[in-house]
């Protein structure tokens with residue numbers, strides 16, 4: 515049997531190194547290498563890759579008894595997703611949770627991960643199924659108090675209030691659960707593995723264990739994962755590779771709106787977004803997003819532009835705001851971006867200066883997406899740039915104008931996907947003008963489409979559309 519070997523694994527990029535170093539040779543991160551034993555699993559000497567290849571030629575079965583199948587003989591309906599009972603979440607997942615799958619639900623502390631999953635557990639248990647919550651962060655009494663706020667308690671909801679995963683396999687002896695939620699993957703531990711809960715080795719070992727339990731018992735597992743300030747899942751990136759689906763819950767703690775997105779999904783589309791509102795009785799599906807997103811908008815105020823955004827299949831209007839002010843003294847200019855990409859904002863400021871003659875030197879620029887929503891698509895460039903230009907010039911954009919398009923470094927306005935959906939949603943909500951890339955098709959009746967080839971042209975056009983025309 516091979517001797518256990520020591521190696522070092524980077525907690526930032528998950529790369530390995532034979533020797534310890536202060537800086538990861540792969541990604542350059544400082545102090546990120548952690549020692550781990552690279553020991554072969556028990557009985558590894560009989561692992562299939564070490565066996566005599568002759569055994570395979572003689573027709574020995576593969577270790578897990580798998581057989582080659584003709585794809586046409588496979589029943590595509592053998593394993594279908596099961597609805598969670600939360601329609602917005604099911605839409606993101608493409609129908610629901612698949613038995614035997616493992617989903618990682620990431621998000622910042624306090625965003626509502628535990629609340630959302632408790633609602634899922636309650637909904638599935640109310641359909642008459644057995645479900646289990648492994649609560650490593652909250653006591654049994656805390657979970658009960660939270661659950662009571664969310665409605666009547668079904669008998670099928672079971673609780674394992676511990677972080678010790680060695681007792682988890684016992685759960686299948688009586689009433690095997692169809693859905694298991696582990697809150698959180700950074701707080702559970704496997705006593706057979708060294709290291710503190712949350713350490714690289716523990717997170718990997720626990721995830722491995724949970725993935726094999728899910729596959730073995732054909733139960734759906736959902737793991738809560740904490741997210742660092744930078745937005746990455748705390749722990750190795752491999753965590754994302756080990757699971758089937760990665761969902762991300764986002765939202766500003768000071769706003770009610772929460773979005774749930776599929777970042778990775780082996781069984782369906784990514785990019786779909788579910789909209790929830792945090793209420794006194796947990797997370798509720800948002801039926802009228804514009805009450806939260808455009809409800810307090812002051813049409814005609816400088817620095818405000820409306821973007822018809824697209825997330826997955828859904829088009830959603832979002833107000834982007836900018837405020838500019840002279841920089842104080844010799845201090846460097848401040849650039850602040852909330853809900854919009856800071857790098858993109860810096861780029862657009864430079865493009866406005868160099869390509870559209872909008873002066874922003876010695877000017878502080880603050881930009882935000884209203885309502886606690888996060889806008890990441892490049893299609894937001896044009897609306898964001900117009901909000902900044904409108905703010906610095908003190909000239910409001912027409913109140914019934916929307917704008918979308920990617921802005922290139924040459925100042926050109928580029929085509930983006932989903933133009934018809936964006937125009938249709940803007941028209942439905944009552945907007946009458948759309949400033950768009952030159953290749954964009956015509957809009958629906960009642961919507962005037964104004965083509966802009968460059969950012970300079972767009973800034974000039976946006977200020978010349980007569981108000982209320």
Ligand code: TYD
Nearest residue numbers: 623624625626627628629792793794795796
């Ligand atoms: P929580 O689910 O504990 O967040 P996470 O697990 O992501 O850390 O949500 C915490 C917040 O949600 C907390 O500020 C209280 C609030 N909340 C409500 O507003 N309504 C509710 O019904 C519940 C259960 C929580």
Ligand code: MG
Nearest residue numbers: 627628651697
């Ligand atoms: Mg929690």
